[in-house]
Amino acid sequence: MSRQPPTELMNERAQHLLRVLIDRYIREGEPVGSRTLARDSRLDLSPATVRNVMSDLEEMGFVAAPHTSAGRIPTVQGYRLFVDSLLNIQPLDSVQVEQLRQELWAEETDSGRLIETASNLLSDITRMAGVVTLPRREHVALRRIDFLPLSQNRILVILVINEKEVQNRIIQTDRTFSASELETIANFLNAHFAGKDIHAVRTHLIDEMQQTRQDMNDLMMSVVSVAEKVFSGEDSDEEDYVLAGQTNLMQFRELSDVEKLRELFEAFNRKRDILHLLDKCICANGVQLFIGEESGYQVLDECSLVTAPYSVEGEVIGVLGVIGPTRMAYDRIIPIVDATARLLGAALNSRN
Amino acid sequence: MSRQPPTELMNERAQHLLRVLIDRYIREGEPVGSRTLARDSRLDLSPATVRNVMSDLEEMGFVAAPHTSAGRIPTVQGYRLFVDSLLNIQPLDSVQVEQLRQELWAEETDSGRLIETASNLLSDITRMAGVVTLPRREHVALRRIDFLPLSQNRILVILVINEKEVQNRIIQTDRTFSASELETIANFLNAHFAGKDIHAVRTHLIDEMQQTRQDMNDLMMSVVSVAEKVFSGEDSDEEDYVLAGQTNLMQFRELSDVEKLRELFEAFNRKRDILHLLDKCICANGVQLFIGEESGYQVLDECSLVTAPYSVEGEVIGVLGVIGPTRMAYDRIIPIVDATARLLGAALNSRN
């Protein structure tokens, strides 16, 4: 019943037509008909011939027709072939890279703000949503620890890690510690563990605890009991990301259904699914794409996600990316995501 | 041409009917016709009589008809009268208050998290958007200051204020300071200014600077030059708020236009207008409402804002509230906002 297949399963011409079709569809957002495609392709083919080719492409699953008398639009599989084989990605030209670097390095900031800036940059440039996971290092060097007594056996702990990140938390202790006691404990910890990996510190202290406490002098007793509280929260493994430009997604025709949009935004707030998806990209060694349903999450069915891991000193510590409608200008987005990931890594590195 | 006005400008019966109308409109969201209203009012009036009353109410500007053959819906003026005179607000019953308190006091947290929890609470309970401005105290007591040298003449400053808030910033100095120098400076500042108001410290230091530097010894020179950098950022006056439950707003029929919604969300991101509006509420001494256009911001035309200031030790330090469609259950929302403001104030207070 179907017309006889071309000699090669997918010849040059068909690929070219598919590329032109997707190009046009990405620009215009409307199903592309045979007449238009014939004209656009500059191949001097009649619409009828194009129709035959389209029929083949449809059978192969690369394009689909919304209804009988509409043109064709790419399927996920079509986009996949497009980005994998038909698209020649130009790295961002150096002027643009420099401009990106400027914006990212603009102010003297901590890594938290840097992440935010990166996310904003991504969303501003692409006019879609930007996402950057918080960096998460394997090795967390303790630089300094300080205590301040609060009321009711509570202690404010100030932790400086990785040279310049400041964390603070409040711990509840079994007994009251005086300011000078706390100072002694802090001095001890700083003297013994400054520069050490925080996980190492933790396991070391757990080992201490295993010993019968009889052996210890008062100082050590205090140190262990306080430090245990401090570092026990360390494994909380709270991943998180910074999202920017959600509102950009609201202007796309294909995402204009309020209910769908609500579900998408709720997935963003819930974070779990998106994080899970981003985690998958952390091991890819470059730009990675999820097109439409490829993500496996229904809320993202109409969306594509372009990601790249970023790293400091060779260690991948996070992922960033862009979320937009499946119909996005991949050739423009991919280099941007790629460059931003490199620049963010560099920026985080230089600030140590 | 219009029927003769009732003896009183707005009699008991008209008020009752207006209340019933708004009650019903808030519940159902559809224009209310005379038949329905006659039935609902339990006044044993015929639809025709009700129509006459509605005609009067319309002339007075309290209700409006979307079109000739629709029922009536409240105008902003109608809502205003409703909340000001027709609504008897019951304070939240003590069980609910207790429940709120539980949720707010659930964990041992810093004020930042507390604000977030409050915002989430507001949005969860009301199924609308919750907003809480960051607290901003007139008096900020310096508890402790610490310095850590970074590379390239940069210094990491850790500031503990108001007993338990931790701030950190990075300053760039003209020359390199050694760790021990920094320690000396910190000791000096801590010894002289701990417990003092941070603005007082700042003006004091500016005064010092006015003197010719000849008079100073080296220590003072260093102290002044570093402290100046630290405290100069203090007046940044950055207001901000925490918004929660934006997505809740997407399920309301009256806000279902994507473009309108986008503008609203963008106003939320821009923050300026919303902050300006919230600022107006900081001087009100209780719950304040902006209904529809009353806000003066077009993006909020379809929305109402219910706010209440929250305070610690009698000093108002912030505002919280709920944003939802004009058609909201004011009788339920107002007590919730009121109670949350009190509880947040109390929670912030107890943590000193």
Next chain:
DNA sequence: CTTAGCACTCAATGAAAAGGAGTGCTAAGT
């Protein structure tokens, strides 16, 4: 293999008709 021709499909647009909820007005009832 390509293409012109043609019948056919189907979304989109718009006009017309039907239905219905609710109003305003008038005149009669209390």
Next chain:
DNA sequence: ACTTAGCACTCCTTTTCATTGAGTGCTAAG
């Protein structure tokens, strides 16, 4: 003097139906 039944009228909503036009698939000829 207020209340109400009755009725004509308005205008939104929904449905139906015809029209249009873009685009297709198929066939037969080049």
